[in-house]
Amino acid sequence: MHASDSETTRPPATGENDLHAALHAIRYGILLLDAEFRAVFINQAFRRMWRLPDAMADSHPSFAQLLEHGWSQGFYRVQEGDHDRYFAERMAQVERLDGSGQVRLDLQDGRHLLFESVTLPNGQRMLTYADVSPLVEAVQAAESANRAKADFLSGMSHELRTPLNAVIGFAQLLEMQARDRLSAQQAGFVEYIRRGGDHLLRLIDDVLSFAKVDAGKLPVRPEAVRPADLLDDIRPIVMPLAEQAQIFVDWPDPSGFPLLLQADRMRAAQALLNLLSNAVKYSPAGSRVRLECGPGDGMFRIAVHDEGPGIPYDRQGEVFQPFNRLGREAGGIEGSGIGLALTRKLVASMQGRIGFSSRPGEGSCFWIELPLAGRVEEADPVAATPLPEAKEGEDETGVVLRGGFSLLYIEDNAPNRVLMQHVMATLPDVRYLAAASGAEGLAAARASHPDVIITDINMPDMNGYEVLQHLRAAPETAAIPVLALTSDVHPEAIERGRAAGFDLYITKPVDLAALLRGLDRLLRSRAI
Template sequence: MHENPPRLGADGPRDTTEQARRNALLKAGALQNAILTSANFSIIATDEKGIIQLFNVGAEHMLGYRADEVVNQIRPSDMHDPEEVRARALQLSQELDTPIAPGFEALAFKASRGMEDIYELTYICKDGSSFPAIVSITALRDDHGELIGYLLIGTDNSVRKGVELQLNEALDAAEKANRAKTDFISSMSHELRTPLNAILGFAQLVESGTPAPTPTQKRGIKQILKAGWYLLELINEILDLALIESGTLSLSGEPVSLAEVLQECRAMVEDQARQRSIGMVFSRLEMRHFVKADRTRLKQVLINLLFNAIKYNHPGGHVTVACALSAPERVRISVRDTGPGLSAEQQGQLFQPFNRLGQESGGEEGTGIGLVVTKRLVELMGGVIGVESTPGVGSVFWVDMPLCMATQPLASDPLALESTRAEVPQGAPQHTVLYVEDNPANLELVELIVARRTDLRLLGAADASVGIEFARVYQPEVILMDINLPGISGVEALRILRADPTTAHIPIIALSANAVPRDIERGLAAGFFNYITKPIKVNQFMEALDQALAFAQTGHEPAPTQESA
């Protein structure tokens, strides 16, 4: 028995298809009507010449015009900021290598080439007020691909712009606060270093003076120096931490020889290790490793780890330093000690500021900042720091640094690079040194240091104006210049002396309590022969002075160095 064929009447498939089409058209009409009557979007359609043909309810609400006031009368560009229209027209003309078209066409030119564009524009309302908007522009084409107009859909962008403005203002305020913080740190560092310069300087002179101090006096001087250097260390560490956290610490990234740096660090810590009966073992490098780092800051990191390994060790213990590849492009520097070790809880608290892990009541001085600064410096140089420790056995602090290619050959003897102070022969001619300094205690300190050399005589000037005149009249071989002087600053005095042919040849050493790296870099860049920070270390000061005297006699200038306390 055959199944009856489907009927093609009112209830058949054809009627059902037509009904579906009608429903789809009705829904499309409803959707179109909802879009065109939306109060949240401005919808504007134009003809191919850019004249407005459709202006929906949202556009009326946003711009204040009635549809009958704009349809067939104006272009959308007439309601935009004219400066933005000209700028957009010029930009599109350059991008498309096309002459600027009049009015709105230029604004929508990309859309006319078949692309949709989204612009940030400023709409001008009927009452003259304005607001930022985001506008999507689309070219409208017929079935043959011919351009028949443009469709613009816009939204009010005021809220987002307001948030952006607030964010920018907040960023500006934060940047100003950062600059103020850095300036405050620099100022405080200077103010703290100035009295320390007198304390430590005069204590060093008394300790090595004639007649020699009595045993009781020596003990007192030793305590003064110990406390003074410790206070200086605290100032330096707080300064470093503040600069790192404010994002103003400047680091260089250059190939640094680990062999050279470890040799220099070893020379600096071996004396303290001997005093505490700690053995030092530096494993020989199997190959010449170069890491990308800031040389000065890498030394600071390693010396801090070495000093800690010596300080928190048992008498008769050992410190072992080793280097090995930890990954194809990284090298690990390990500092192993035989100290009491750290518990898991202590390891978790290691890198917290001012946390000394219960050592506050012990016999070892410390700030609880050193490891925090060390960790931040390592990370800023692209490295990683970690620790492995066993209570009762000891600890291993390690630093992983990125390897890089060397730009210059490694010196056969790294320590041979260090400058040495030449002995002053008897009967040598006397050299004149001018010191421009407004602080009487600082001037007296340098006078006493220089007085120990029979080949030197010191002239003092209390301000830059007098110092400049003294330099012109007495022609000193070397000038020592404070930076923060009343009236003319030390940097400005340097410029004046450099511009004068009679004094331009004299090497000028900055002698300042401005110890922020940014200040030192600016000083050297300004043209100072050297930059010595207060408090003065007498031996370093005399070495720098000898270098300047040698330059004054030969005209050969060694590479400028930074003699920081």
């Protein structure tokens, strides 16, 4: 019960004075309530925090009266009509909290308070309030900066990939014509252009992925993955690199391990590919790269051994630092120094581990460990939908190489339209149509009924998804195969493209051979 008037005028004992002085000195707001939720004590920090006059604070107001005071000061982010509901919720909140943790109050003036309620041994209830506005603002600023950084890098990726598509594409086109039209020296120049473009593309991809992982924006979708499937994903990429560098690669047979990994298949392949490409890149011609894999301690380890120069002992602590090539900058081998730093972040995002050992002059071993997800269950294989078979004597791009079809390319970037025009000009009897906007493309599709349509995704007037939607909605264009050719390489964008109904989704800078194979597939499916 609340003390009587005569008791409130009694001078506090010396010990109580000392306690109150100590509580007044604390920078957190403190409110002591009795069993009837009337204030027994209110310290100075609370009074300043809520602009509470001393006369009111010393009159032992009820908690409801304190709420009304806050309402009169305009502290609460509440509409006028929600007064009663808000007060009832706050009263119930204080009664319910009793030692259950902190609750954040966001005030109308921009402040953020954390408060909690505990019951003291004497039955009184103590509410403590801490102003965490600087911390909340710092967190919000960091989140905003991360979003801005991710948006900026995403936009830069698109802006850089679009001109790179023309650079690499024209270089590939010239390489296709090198035997007939270029001297050996000119062919060498073209190769330098194409290799430089490829290197810049890898750098863009690595930097963007690194930034997205750093900002927590790179999606990771763990699933059960067979080790054999993971190695099968990267083998077609690694072997041509190894053959070109005259490196022998020993591949393990993971089929002997009836186990499943818990990992994002694409991210795990990216991490392992980084290790293998480094091993190939820094190993001398004629040497050997060896893969080993096996389970242990609840994890599955894949190790990459090389016979390269190794890493100096005094620099091994720098191995996973971004943009640090450990003194290899002048060695004539292309690289950005970000691959291992990115790989470590990718592996950590899948709850895995990464490590290495290295002896200068004797080579290195880098390994990753990924969590085990269980054992392989026997299941009926899923039958793949077969592609239309090529005719006898016709290679896999026979329809494209034979020509005789019409193609509409919807793309707002002029150099990319010119590139596609020249690619189609290498094929016989191809009717090439181009449109610089989504609206122009739809009009051209309705007027000319092309055999296949290629569209960009990011265009000023409408995006590629809207173009596809309009094409599918019109009876005269609904059956035309549509291929998306875009600089948006994010996995979620690729999944969205496939789910939207694009027959194929190819990213820029375009691999012309892959583009021709894709067109061949679409044209054979239409049986023109």
